[in-house]
Amino acid sequence: MKIGELSRATGTNIETIRYYERIGLLPAPGRTAANYRSYGDAHRSRLSFVRHSRDLGFTIEEIRSLLDLSDDPTRECDEADRIATRHLEQVEEKIAQLSLLRDELARIIGRCRGGIAADCRVIEALSDHSHCENAH
Amino acid sequence: MKIGELSRATGTNIETIRYYERIGLLPAPGRTAANYRSYGDAHRSRLSFVRHSRDLGFTIEEIRSLLDLSDDPTRECDEADRIATRHLEQVEEKIAQLSLLRDELARIIGRCRGGIAADCRVIEALSDHSHCENAH
DNA sequence: ATGCACCCTGTAGCAACTACAGGGTCAAGC
């Protein structure tokens, strides 16, 4: 299949597919006589793997490691587990951070009663961290 | 005060301060005879405002709008409220997304029982979105 | 006078794309 078809099949921007090839995340496919990229099923499933991992928030470098693992099925699975576990921890930390931030924002907004900027509680709160109730 | 002092006073990297000046978020300060930047209290509180807003996750462009508002204290406060409310919504959406993602990751990792990559449930799950229980 | 901490400008790098510009290819329809 050509790049446009692969793009539709995986929900990946064409430019992104070429970008992945350029950085060596996807192997360079064969070419047609007209120099068009020509992909097969192996390419499609590799790209699906990459997209799914990106959707789950893995970095390109993490995905590179995961791909290396899946390319060599005799290797131990520990590393995949370690990468995924560390990533899960990061996600949980991010959620915790954002939750503090949400509470702080809600508190700031709740104090706004309209009126002019000189009296604006939002602006005042942003000016002065000491109004905050938690660290962020 | 000189830039190093302002940096320490606000917990902002020196390069970041110069960057904010370059993009027009902070006004260019006066200079000493030796061409060193020389800051006053107004600069420090403006920078604190910026840092605090950044910590709360506002973009540079949002901060620009908030600064414009606070520079003109006769203006209505509605816009500050709108910016903050929209931002809060985005934060809430991000938390919801990350929570789905966390559940999915936890589920994937829970299935890993060690062994070799060919049997790895983590890698299998990443290959195939259809194993997922929710959208992400 | 020489070390050291500090300051300056300007440019390039990071992640992970995205968006062109400027061109080539191919099939359908007139």
Place this chain on the structure above:
DNA sequence: GCTTGACCCTGTAGTTGCTACAGGGTGCAT
């Protein structure tokens, strides 16, 4: 046979919000 339009190619530059140099100047203490 010629145009139209959809598709493809390469290469480069832009995005956000910084961060990290390189290569130089300044100011003060020893």
